[in-house]
Amino acid sequence: MRTLYHLWLDSGSRKIRILLKEKGLDFQMKVEKLWERREEFLRLSPSGELPVLIEENGISLPGQNVITEYLEEAFPEPSLLGGSDPLDRAEVRRVAQWFDVKFRQEVTDNLVEEKVMKRFLRLGAPEAAAIRAGHANIHYHLDYIAWLSERRKWLAGDHFSLADVAAASQLSCLDYLGDVPWEKHEAAKDWYARVKSRPSVQPLLADRIPGLLPPAHYADLDF
Template sequence: MRILYHQPLSPFSRKVRLALKEKGLDFELRVERVWERRPEFLALNPAGQVPVMVEPDGKPYADSMAIVEFLDEVYPDRRLIGFDPESRAETRRLVAWFDQKFYAEVTLNLVFEKVNKRFYGLGNPDSGAIRVGKQLIGVHLDYIAELSERRRWLAGDEFGLADIAAASHLSCIDYLGDVPWDAHPRAKDWYVRVKSRPSFRPLLGDHVAGMPPPPQYADLDF
């Protein structure tokens, strides 16, 4: 059985979970407490980060983009990165936007401050960082709205990795109740379409101990 080591509110783990589900591949989820730095886990990924996917033959693969690229090559029946050079370039550009820019400006300032610091024992959340994250998320929601107005999905006509990456980050923020959906209805319409996909539903059952999500998190018609 394929194994995926993950953290529930890791957007990079969620990206791989969604990709595996979209491709119809079976896997077992294992929560990894990365702050414990288990030698067995470090042997799989010396960087000590999730996600790590271990294939049925025992070979480990680390880094969310490397894993999804691997899956798209080995299981090409359901392409997530595009069917031609132009669409693949645009998909990779948008994935980088969310995994780098959105992550630095929003995810780190909200999820890291509110959740990860607690588990790493790094003290109280930085209210200034949280304020910055809440201010900057609107820019990204406007960009999602702009893209979804011009295209059926973020990178083009087909649902793919750009949508998965964006939704993976936003779903973590949504778990905290920090996405101002009412102020960004066009981005919300796109997210509702993503949220209603069968691949997304297991994420809606995630729970972090001592931090329950708001009611709308699991509501498909929020």
């Protein structure tokens, strides 16, 4: 069976978990504690980064972008890039990149990395300035989600797509920590409630990290 090496609060890992479920592909998961720097894992991912997908034939695919492109090409149905119109597909890629890169740099790295991963990677104490920046930046991105979702059925058009997956993978990590101010962003909250109800996303809501429990609303489909 194909195997996904992941960490609970790694947004790239969560993105691939959702994609595999949307594609209807069976897989098993293995938690990879990056801070242990296992030689066996480094042979699979020389960069030492997650996620890594091992296909049924034993081929190793490291990195969320590589895995995403592979899954779309090897298993084109259902497509998570939208219809056949190149401009529509470009819009899906644009919005997905926004969350994969800009949101992660401005929000997720400042909150999840500082508050959780630094402890495991033994990189010192969290930086208060970075955490403040993450809390400030998230409002701008939630406003953008609201702007998109109020003009489209989903973030990039009429269909659930890679754009929604990318956004949900980031926000689900932050929501686990209770760092999403949903009460100030009702339109974004409505969009996320629809995302949470998808069968591909619900397994993420069952995640529990030893010693770090999520807020009560995390697994509540109705908030």
